[in-house]
Amino acid sequence: MRYPNPSATTRATLPATRDETDNRERRRRRELGLVLFVAPTVVFLVVFVLYPLLYNLWLSLTNARLLGTTPEFVGLENYLRLFTSSTFSRYLWNTVVWTVVSVALQMVVGLGLALLINRKNLAFGTALRTFLLIPYVVPAVALALVTKWVMNGDYGIVATGLQAMGLIDHRQSPLALPAYAMAVVILVNVWRSYPFPMLIYWAALKGIDAELYEAASVDGAGWWKSFWYITLPALKNTTIVLLVLRIVWTATYFDLIWMITGGGPAGSTTHLPIMIYQASFGTFQTGYAAAISVILGLILVAGVVFYVRQSLATNNTTR
């Protein structure tokens, strides 16, 4: 039996130990580097997302006011008050209508226009694409003022047009009628927001393999079948992401609707963000406002989670 020469072993292990130490040092430095790279993001998220979120949750359990006294813990009092309020269910319904109809129309218009600008040999393609992006850069305040102007019952071009068609009374404004007011703010919002889904869909359409369409064409599929069986399934994940983003953005969108109708007439366009604003800066009850925002947040999270899970489940079944 041969035993290793101790001196040879020592010679062999010594350099290995140095290497390990060097490796460890390198790994440690690399990890430190990674931590340093990630740290700003983590700090940002903690300071600007996690802390406000937890603070808001805490505020919702207190009687905090924007001014004056130190907040006291009141348990679920704000939530009870909200659920027993005579207006909450109505404003919640307004939020649902505003969000669902706005998002659905944005997506349909956005997809339609994305299909249009994705066409090969489109005449004035660049000019058309630029033109279609204009609504996205129009400031909300300018849009609100123009909307109020064209809807004025005395001289607004839209209002007088509707009057001439007999759809509304003489010298009536659509913004003064509950059913029309919600429709107007939704349409204005769709006009302003469709470029975002249009751009995202356009980018996604570029990623679909052209050979699929050629193969379908060879098999005799027309435009509709190609759209239904190739384009739409290929856009499914894009649609999920877009829907989640648009639902969250629309449900919490405040300024446009506030500037056009102020929540009126008779509260018919008041949605939860306006309710939050009124609670914060109208009556200065920040605790109550925080409770409304928590409920709005929970509804959004629940809705989005439900939607994503359903979509993914459908994805798995169809595979």
Add this chain to the structure above:
Amino acid sequence: MKRCVRILVAFLMMASLAACTGTSSDSSANPKKLVIWTNLTADAQAKVLQKQFDEVAHEMGIEVEMVTVSFSDMYTKLATAVQSGEVPDIMHTNFSGAAYLQAQDMIAPVDDVIDGLGRDDFISTYLHVLGKDGKTWGVPDWALHNSVWYRKDLFAKKGLQVPKTWDEFEAVAKALNTDTDKDGKTDLYGFAVPMHAVQVAAQTYYEMLYSEGVYTLDPQTGDYSFGNQKEQAVKALDYMIKLYKESSPPSSTEWSWNEYRNALVEGTVAMTLDMGAVVGLAEANNPDMVKNLGSFEFPGPDGTKTASLGSGYTFVASNQGGDAKVELRKEFLKRLYTPERAAERALSRPMFAFPSMYSALKIYRQDPSVAAFQTEIDSITNAFEHSNWYWYGMEPGLNQLSSQIESTTFFGEAIQGVALGTRTSADAVGYIDQQLQEQIANIGK
């Protein structure tokens, strides 16, 4: 080298942090600088204020920065300013804004300024509105008074007299409805009933409530009163909606100040409740209309009017920053109140703003811009001096409830609901009562 770079970076970071702590509107570090906020964003008014502030600053050898804060943003900005303890040195705001700041303990009483200027020279009701706990919390600048502004030429043409009761008023409003082009549709409406949710609906309704003797708070005791007068409040609301349906443009449920004032000046309504701003608007946009305009008091139900709606603007001084700074602010205010300056400020919006000092009122009356309205000035100043005039929620004096009414929309929502047929008057009044009580409890917390 590396060390030098690190030190340099650290220095730059600290310097930028230090730079972030000071803002251009912060006067606390500079004992010779005053920051003044005003809600008057109209060009003519803002220019006069800026000119006078510069003059007084020059006289005193100090620096002044004027910041215009639009009325619609006022409560939001004030709330954040109060929260951060950085309220302006002086604020030129309406009486509700003063009530709000007083409730936050952010302003100093100014009785010494008023006494120094001569208390007797001030119209006493102006001082009453700004009083609380035996002190006066603002130096009244000017006040406005709600009246019915109407087309004298149309009254003459139709042989109508100034109405003295609610029934007469309703009949006159109906009689003024005119189909000018004979197409079967009304082109000129008798009386605008504006109901925009933000403030305007409440202002229109309160004129009817006050004329009938319904108050939010009892003017004598300060106790909550509206809840005990709901029957009368329903009657006033029914009357207001009746006027809307019979003689106001359908879209006036969404009308704010601009819309109803323009309608009178452009000749599409014959009467409207207003604080006289229609005169300045007509002078600027339709000078031919000025001679046709006149005003009268909105009548009481049976001819006896209890009170009317009115408010005004005041200068308030912050109590922050030590005695020397408070004294500097008060000295600045004193110098702003020469009769000429007070009259000039009110005349920057003729017939809308009426100066708080008799000496200034004398100069005001002689100005060419109001020469044609001597009868109206007599009537309005008489109302200021002798009638009861209140601002919602401030019937007994300064009260934060007023700012809560202004910064919320529950009045508008309830009133619009009745106009649109989605609520009954009783339901709307019940809702307003519940909301008012909630606000009062909220203030008390």
